[in-house]
Structures are given as structure tokens and as C-alpha cells.
Amino acid sequence: MTDPPTDKLRPLRIRLTVVFLAALLIGPGLGSHLAGGDPENVRFLFGVPALYLWLVFTCLVMTSCILIAARTLWRDED
Amino acid sequence: MDYIPHITLILYLVGLLALGILGLLKGRRAKHAEADYYLASRGQGVLTTSLTIMATYFSGFAILTFPGWVYGNGVPPMFYALNLPVAAAAIYILGNPIRRIGRKRGYITPADMIADYYGDSQFIRGMVAFLGALYVVPYVVMQVKAGGILAQGLFPDIANVTLLGQELTMENAGVGALSLITMTYVIVGGMRSVAWTDVLQGLLLLSAMLLSGVVVMHALGGPSGYFKEVSQLDGQLLTMPDAPAKFNAWHAVTFCAFASLASIVQPAQWMRFYAARDSATLRRTAIAFSTILPICFIFGVFLVGLGGRTLYPMLADGSLPVGLTNPDQIVVRVIQDLFPELLGTVGVILVSLILVAVMAASMSTADSNLHALSAVATRDVYHQLRPKAGEKERTWFGRAVIVIATLAAAGITYAGSGTNLLNTIAAFFFLAMAFSAQLLPITIDLLFLRRGTKAGAVAGLVAGMIVVFLFPPLGALLFGEDSALISSTGKLKVLLDVGFCGMVVNTIVFVVVNRFTTAPDAAHREAFAQDLRNQPQLKADLPISKQ
Missing domain, CATH: 1.20.1730.10 (Sodium/glucose cotransporter)
Known part of the structure; x- marks a missing residue:
């Protein structure tokens, strides 16, 4: 892989880290409470429990961060 | 069939x-x-x-x-x-x-x-x-x-x-x-x-x-x-x-x-x-x-x-x-x-x-x-x-x-x-990841920070391990199911991962002891950092036999 200058990648590294950690904290945390609703008033989206869709979304965000990092930040050095 | x-x-x-x-x-x-x-x-x-x-x-x-x-x-x-x-x-x-x-x-x-x-x-x-x-x-x-x-x-x-x-x-x-x-x-x-x-x-x-x-x-x-x-x-x-x-x-x-x-x-x-x-x-x-x-x-x-x-x-x-x-x-x-x-x-x-x-x-x-x-x-x-x-x-x-x-x-x-030995091993099994988590502070230190000391690492590991031992099911084997300590750690365990709890104490002890003890010498740390970064070592850092 090509090796772009480190300083140019710094903003991307910071953005990916922030998004990844935010997804990790908000996904199972506050977001899950907001997305899923409460036991008396369960939320659904297209007939699917919203809590399950929220999990899929959170996982997608975290995995995307890894894929972007693997394509741009992580260098094959040997 | x-x-x-x-x-x-x-x-x-x-x-x-x-x-x-x-x-x-x-x-x-x-x-x-x-x-x-x-x-x-x-x-x-x-x-x-x-x-x-x-x-x-x-x-x-x-x-x-x-x-x-x-x-x-x-x-x-x-x-x-x-x-x-x-x-x-x-x-x-x-x-x-x-x-x-x-x-x-x-x-x-x-x-x-x-x-x-x-x-x-x-x-x-x-x-x-x-x-x-x-x-x-x-x-x-x-x-x-x-x-x-x-x-x-x-x-x-x-x-x-x-x-x-x-x-x-x-x-x-x-x-x-x-x-x-x-x-x-x-x-x-x-x-x-x-x-x-x-x-x-x-x-x-x-x-x-x-x-x-x-x-x-x-x-x-x-x-x-x-x-x-x-x-x-x-x-x-x-x-x-x-x-x-x-x-x-x-x-x-x-x-x-x-x-x-x-x-x-x-x-x-x-x-x-x-x-x-x-x-x-x-x-x-x-x-x-x-x-x-x-x-x-x-x-x-x-x-x-x-x-x-x-x-x-x-x-x-x-x-x-x-x-x-x-x-x-x-x-x-x-x-x-x-x-x-x-x-x-x-x-x-x-x-x-x-x-x-x-x-x-x-x-x-x-x-x-x-x-x-x-x-x-x-x-x-x-x-x-x-x-x-x-x-x-x-x-x-x-x-x-x-x-x-x-x-x-x-x-x-x-x-x-149902035998005591198997029950004890099962108790260790449930806390295995919590014990392993105690390696994280020193791993992160030596990979990225290199500010820790030997005394800090040992003190942190011991503190983290002791904390894990205080949680059920291991703690219950040591102190009894009904002890106040196990009741408290049992409640905490429902809220937070046990490994995390041990690691918090481990990190605090590690940082505090590091402040009062001496880190490995600068040349050793730099040589280690260079090997981690994949950079050639400076000639002066190499052992004489390799210069």
C-alpha cells in the first residue's frame, strides 16, 4: 500500500477514533434506550424491533471505522 | 440415518x-x-x-x-x-x-x-x-x-x-x-x-x-x-x-x-x-x-x-x-x-x-x-x-x-x-477474562507510552488481581456467600465488568507508583521504541558486538 504523510492522516485518525468510541459508548448506552422505547411502548421499524436495528446500525458504524482505517491508516510495512 | x-x-x-x-x-x-x-x-x-x-x-x-x-x-x-x-x-x-x-x-x-x-x-x-x-x-x-x-x-x-x-x-x-x-x-x-x-x-x-x-x-x-x-x-x-x-x-x-x-x-x-x-x-x-x-x-x-x-x-x-x-x-x-x-x-x-x-x-x-x-x-x-x-x-x-x-x-x-476442585476451577473460569484484563495497562504502557516502572507494573498487577479475587464467584469461595464484601462486589458486578473494575484500580496504582519510582533507562526505552516502530536502531544503541 502507498504510505501517505502521517500529518495528513492525523485528522482522519482522530475522526475515526471519535466515531468508533462514540458508537461504542452510545450504541449499547443512551442510544439503545432511545431507540428501543420502553416495555409498554416498544418501537418497531418496518416490523423489526428498533433495538435490533439499532444494534445492526451501531455495529455497521464500528466496522466501517475499521475498514476505513485498514484501507487508509494501517500500513503494510514489511 | x-x-x-x-x-x-x-x-x-x-x-x-x-x-x-x-x-x-x-x-x-x-x-x-x-x-x-x-x-x-x-x-x-x-x-x-x-x-x-x-x-x-x-x-x-x-x-x-x-x-x-x-x-x-x-x-x-x-x-x-x-x-x-x-x-x-x-x-x-x-x-x-x-x-x-x-x-x-x-x-x-x-x-x-x-x-x-x-x-x-x-x-x-x-x-x-x-x-x-x-x-x-x-x-x-x-x-x-x-x-x-x-x-x-x-x-x-x-x-x-x-x-x-x-x-x-x-x-x-x-x-x-x-x-x-x-x-x-x-x-x-x-x-x-x-x-x-x-x-x-x-x-x-x-x-x-x-x-x-x-x-x-x-x-x-x-x-x-x-x-x-x-x-x-x-x-x-x-x-x-x-x-x-x-x-x-x-x-x-x-x-x-x-x-x-x-x-x-x-x-x-x-x-x-x-x-x-x-x-x-x-x-x-x-x-x-x-x-x-x-x-x-x-x-x-x-x-x-x-x-x-x-x-x-x-x-x-x-x-x-x-x-x-x-x-x-x-x-x-x-x-x-x-x-x-x-x-x-x-x-x-x-x-x-x-x-x-x-x-x-x-x-x-x-x-x-x-x-x-x-x-x-x-x-x-x-x-x-x-x-x-x-x-x-x-x-x-x-x-x-x-x-x-x-x-x-x-x-x-x-x-x-459438584466436586470442590471442579467448582473452584469453574469459579476461576468465570473470572478468567478479568484476570487477563490486568495485563492491559502495562501492555498499553510498553507499546505506546513507555513511562511505567517495574515497581509500578508489579504493584498495578497485584492490585488488579486482588480486586478480581474480591468478586463472586471467587470471592464467595474465599469469604463466604453472605459476607458484606461479596454482597457489595456482587452488586457492582451487575453494573460493571469485573475486569474493568480490576483494571481501574490497577491503572491508578500503576500511575501512582510510577511517580515515585525510576523508569527503565532512556537508552533502553528508546531502543525498545525503535524496535516497536520498525525503525533501524541507531548504531550507538546497538550492543558493541553488533556495531
């Missing part, structure tokens, strides 16, 4: 032994016996590395306990799958510098690296080896036991087996057979055999996880029918509970962030980083781990747990329906009922394959941990006591450790459940 489970199991076990022998043949010409036996000469490629890391990461827990949690508690436990992207990121971010410096400096165990950085201290090497053993030993015993239980599940109609005039239960016969086969291929081929069998076991495990979810969804009328049934479930199963209920958000966050990292720095995984061929291998492994595993969980085996709840609803008083004695049995129950009904003979074959895959999950964890235990006992204990021992002698000692550990594990499980 009756012979399908027998044939599947025999083919699987013969396949494992064949891979073990292939590993032996491949390693015969190796120049360095020890590095070949423990690290496959540091040449493992993407397929082997990714599948051996995945197979080692998951025990029978993945395909039995996790869906059992979903069956009992609905969607909330599914959030624990978010530990997978965290572990995937750690495979590259922690694993690649570990691989790089391991190759340069010839490390084999985690303690080789940690002790080297903190001043070649025997005490810190012993501490790290002890922490590794606290993770590895209970895993070996419990996975051997799980293999026996699964053998019983594969042949439910066979109550007893007679062997050399001795009547054995199917569970004990399974424990004996699986221990013998696992021990054989680990002994003959070392890391290469373990990793190659992990490839077979990992492929079986991942296919089984995904396939079982697809079939359950199909049985309930496709995605729309499946979710229509699921939407009828109790609202508590479809919403996140508030703390301190089980599987609350606090516990999910701390588990995902720290239990995953603890599993990644345990000895067997750490050695897999040393064994990876290059950085591209670990980069691609991280990609595979972050994409394949979440799919297999979220669209596979989790759906079996949730669909199982609609197919086998719990009784009004909250007890399990007839045919289930434990929520962990839900996957086996669902596939045994649905697959033959939907797919006929193919279904019967698939049931056998999936049960073998569950067995594979246990065996792949047991073999990796046995192999890691052998490395830790040889490098961190035997070699320190007998520094003159050559590579070949050490490798044979390691093989002897594997034999002794396997016989001990089989003996403990044969002695029967």
Missing part, C-alpha cells in the same frame, strides 16, 4: 489428526525447534491467522451460552457482540507492534516481552506467567468438560460405553476421546497443527452459526414471518433494561470495551500475533474479524435464540418449557427439531455437522490454551530454572507439560461435577 453422527464425528476427528501430522511433517526441517513448535516459524498467513484467532476467541460459549442469553433475555444481550469490532481493532493496533518487536527480539511468550521491557525481572515474568495460567488453565478444564457434554448431546441414545472392562458414561467417554485427540495433534505439530485444525474448526463453527440462523428464519416464514412472531414477544425482551437489571447498558459498555481487549491479550492470542507473517496478515485478519464474526452472530446464532423464544416460550412462572433444562440448550434443541423436519436427510447431516462444530468450538479453545500453557511453563518457568537447557530439550519439556495438563484436565472432569 442412525450412523450419520458417528460418520460425521469420525471424519472430523480423522481430519484433525491428519492436519496434526501434516503440521509435524512441515515443521521437521525447521532451524529453530522452539520458534517452530510455538510460533510456526513466525510465518502464518492470512487464512490461518484469521481463523485461528477467531476459533481461539470463541469457545462453546459462542454457540451455546450467547444464544441462551438471547433466549432468556431477548435483544439486550445481543449488544455484547459489539465487543467484536473492538477486538478486531485491537488485533491490528496492539497485535502489529507486538508481532514486529517479537520478531526482532525473538519473543515467544507475553512474559518474554513484558519482562524484557521492565528490566528482565524474574518477578514480573512470574507474575505475567501466573496471570496467563489463571486464564489458560480453567479454559482447558472447562472446554474439555464441555466437549464431553457435547459428545453426550451427539449420541443421546447411548447412556454408557464399555472400554477395557470399565463402564463409562457417554460424557466421560467423550472427555477421554477428545482429550486424547487434542493432546495428540498439539504434541505432534505444535502451533502449526493447532492453527491448521483451527482453520477446519473455525470454518465449521462460522458456517454452523450462520446456517442455524438462516434455517430458523426460514422455518418461521422468512424475515417478515420471523419478525412478526418476534414482535409478539414481551416488551421487556425487545427493550434495553435499566440498571441494575441483567444486561443493562453500563455492563454492556464496559464488557464490550474491556472483556474483548482482555481476550486479545491472553497468552494464546498474543502468541498468534508473534506467529503472523507480516503486518498485512494482521491488517487483513482485523478486516475479516470485524466483518465475518458480527454477521455470524447478529444474522446467525442470535436469531436462533430469539426465534427459539417464540418456538419454545417460557412458562408463565418464568420456568423453562418441557425439553429444556438450561437456556444454553436452545440452539441444539432448535436444530434437532427443525433441521430434519425441514431438510430431511440433509437436515440430519447438518445437525450432526453443527453439533460437531460446537464440539470444534470447545476443542479449538482447549488446544490453543494447552499450547499456550506449554509455552508459558517452558519459557517462563523451566527455562528460568534451567537456563542451560537447549531448544530441543525445552520443546520436549513443553510436550510433557501438554500431556500432564491434558491428563489433569480429563481427570478433574472425570472426578465429576
Whole structure:
């Protein structure tokens, strides 16, 4: 892989880290409470429990961060 | 039809032994016996590395306990799958510098690296080896036991087996057979055999996880029918509970962030980083781990747990329906009922394959941990006591450790459940990841910060371990179920991951002691940093003989 200058990648590294950690904290945390609703008033989206869709979304965000990092930040050095 | 489970199991076990022998043949010409036996000469490629890391990461827990949690508690436990992207990121971010410096400096165990950085201290090497053993030993015993239980599940109609005039239960016969086969291929081929069998076991495990979810969804009328049934479930199963209920958000966050990292720095995984061929291998492994595993969980085996709840609803008083004695049995129950009904003979074959895959999950964890235990006992204990021992002698000692550990594990499980020893080991098993997590502060320090001191590292490790010992179930064995301390830590455990709690104390003690003690000298730290960064060492830093 090509090796772009480190300083140019710094903003991307910071953005990916922030998004990844935010997804990790908000996904199972506050977001899950907001997305899923409460036991008396369960939320659904297209007939699917919203809590399950929220999990899929959170996982997608975290995995995307890894894929972007693997394509741009992580260098094959040997 | 009756012979399908027998044939599947025999083919699987013969396949494992064949891979073990292939590993032996491949390693015969190796120049360095020890590095070949423990690290496959540091040449493992993407397929082997990714599948051996995945197979080692998951025990029978993945395909039995996790869906059992979903069956009992609905969607909330599914959030624990978010530990997978965290572990995937750690495979590259922690694993690649570990691989790089391991190759340069010839490390084999985690303690080789940690002790080297903190001043070649025997005490810190012993501490790290002890922490590794606290993770590895209970895993070996419990996975051997799980293999026996699964053998019983594969042949439910066979109550007893007679062997050399001795009547054995199917569970004990399974424990004996699986221990013998696992021990054989680990002994003959070392890391290469373990990793190659992990490839077979990992492929079986991942296919089984995904396939079982697809079939359950199909049985309930496709995605729309499946979710229509699921939407009828109790609202508590479809919403996140508030703390301190089980599987609350606090516990999910701390588990995902720290239990995953603890599993990644345990000895067997750490050695897999040393064994990876290059950085591209670990980069691609991280990609595979972050994409394949979440799919297999979220669209596979989790759906079996949730669909199982609609197919086998719990009784009004909250007890399990007839045919289930434990929520962990839900996957086996669902596939045994649905697959033959939907797919006929193919279904019967698939049931056998999936049960073998569950067995594979246990065996792949047991073999990796046995192999890691052998490395830790040889490098961190035997070699320190007998520094003159050559590579070949050490490798044979390691093989002897594997034999002794396997016989001990089989003996403990044969002695029967309910004994004090097995209960104690089970208690350690439930806290294994919490012990392993205590390596994280010093790992992060030596990889990225290099400000810690030997005294700080030791003090932090001891403090973290003591904290873990205070939590149930271990704490309850030491202080009694009714003590005020266990009552408090029990409440805290519901809210926060135990490893996280230990790690917080560990880090505080580490930082405080670092402030009052002396760090390794600057030249040593710089040389270490250069080896971690893949930069050529300055000539002045090299030993005189190499200048």
C-alpha cells in the first residue's frame, strides 16, 4: 500500500477514533434506550424491533471505522 | 440415518489428526525447534491467522451460552457482540507492534516481552506467567468438560460405553476421546497443527452459526414471518433494561470495551500475533474479524435464540418449557427439531455437522490454551530454572507439560461435577477474562507510552488481581456467600465488568507508583521504541558486538 504523510492522516485518525468510541459508548448506552422505547411502548421499524436495528446500525458504524482505517491508516510495512 | 453422527464425528476427528501430522511433517526441517513448535516459524498467513484467532476467541460459549442469553433475555444481550469490532481493532493496533518487536527480539511468550521491557525481572515474568495460567488453565478444564457434554448431546441414545472392562458414561467417554485427540495433534505439530485444525474448526463453527440462523428464519416464514412472531414477544425482551437489571447498558459498555481487549491479550492470542507473517496478515485478519464474526452472530446464532423464544416460550412462572433444562440448550434443541423436519436427510447431516462444530468450538479453545500453557511453563518457568537447557530439550519439556495438563484436565472432569476442585476451577473460569484484563495497562504502557516502572507494573498487577479475587464467584469461595464484601462486589458486578473494575484500580496504582519510582533507562526505552516502530536502531544503541 502507498504510505501517505502521517500529518495528513492525523485528522482522519482522530475522526475515526471519535466515531468508533462514540458508537461504542452510545450504541449499547443512551442510544439503545432511545431507540428501543420502553416495555409498554416498544418501537418497531418496518416490523423489526428498533433495538435490533439499532444494534445492526451501531455495529455497521464500528466496522466501517475499521475498514476505513485498514484501507487508509494501517500500513503494510514489511 | 442412525450412523450419520458417528460418520460425521469420525471424519472430523480423522481430519484433525491428519492436519496434526501434516503440521509435524512441515515443521521437521525447521532451524529453530522452539520458534517452530510455538510460533510456526513466525510465518502464518492470512487464512490461518484469521481463523485461528477467531476459533481461539470463541469457545462453546459462542454457540451455546450467547444464544441462551438471547433466549432468556431477548435483544439486550445481543449488544455484547459489539465487543467484536473492538477486538478486531485491537488485533491490528496492539497485535502489529507486538508481532514486529517479537520478531526482532525473538519473543515467544507475553512474559518474554513484558519482562524484557521492565528490566528482565524474574518477578514480573512470574507474575505475567501466573496471570496467563489463571486464564489458560480453567479454559482447558472447562472446554474439555464441555466437549464431553457435547459428545453426550451427539449420541443421546447411548447412556454408557464399555472400554477395557470399565463402564463409562457417554460424557466421560467423550472427555477421554477428545482429550486424547487434542493432546495428540498439539504434541505432534505444535502451533502449526493447532492453527491448521483451527482453520477446519473455525470454518465449521462460522458456517454452523450462520446456517442455524438462516434455517430458523426460514422455518418461521422468512424475515417478515420471523419478525412478526418476534414482535409478539414481551416488551421487556425487545427493550434495553435499566440498571441494575441483567444486561443493562453500563455492563454492556464496559464488557464490550474491556472483556474483548482482555481476550486479545491472553497468552494464546498474543502468541498468534508473534506467529503472523507480516503486518498485512494482521491488517487483513482485523478486516475479516470485524466483518465475518458480527454477521455470524447478529444474522446467525442470535436469531436462533430469539426465534427459539417464540418456538419454545417460557412458562408463565418464568420456568423453562418441557425439553429444556438450561437456556444454553436452545440452539441444539432448535436444530434437532427443525433441521430434519425441514431438510430431511440433509437436515440430519447438518445437525450432526453443527453439533460437531460446537464440539470444534470447545476443542479449538482447549488446544490453543494447552499450547499456550506449554509455552508459558517452558519459557517462563523451566527455562528460568534451567537456563542451560537447549531448544530441543525445552520443546520436549513443553510436550510433557501438554500431556500432564491434558491428563489433569480429563481427570478433574472425570472426578465429576459438584466436586470442590471442579467448582473452584469453574469459579476461576468465570473470572478468567478479568484476570487477563490486568495485563492491559502495562501492555498499553510498553507499546505506546513507555513511562511505567517495574515497581509500578508489579504493584498495578497485584492490585488488579486482588480486586478480581474480591468478586463472586471467587470471592464467595474465599469469604463466604453472605459476607458484606461479596454482597457489595456482587452488586457492582451487575453494573460493571469485573475486569474493568480490576483494571481501574490497577491503572491508578500503576500511575501512582510510577511517580515515585525510576523508569527503565532512556537508552533502553528508546531502543525498545525503535524496535516497536520498525525503525533501524541507531548504531550507538546497538550492543558493541553488533556495531
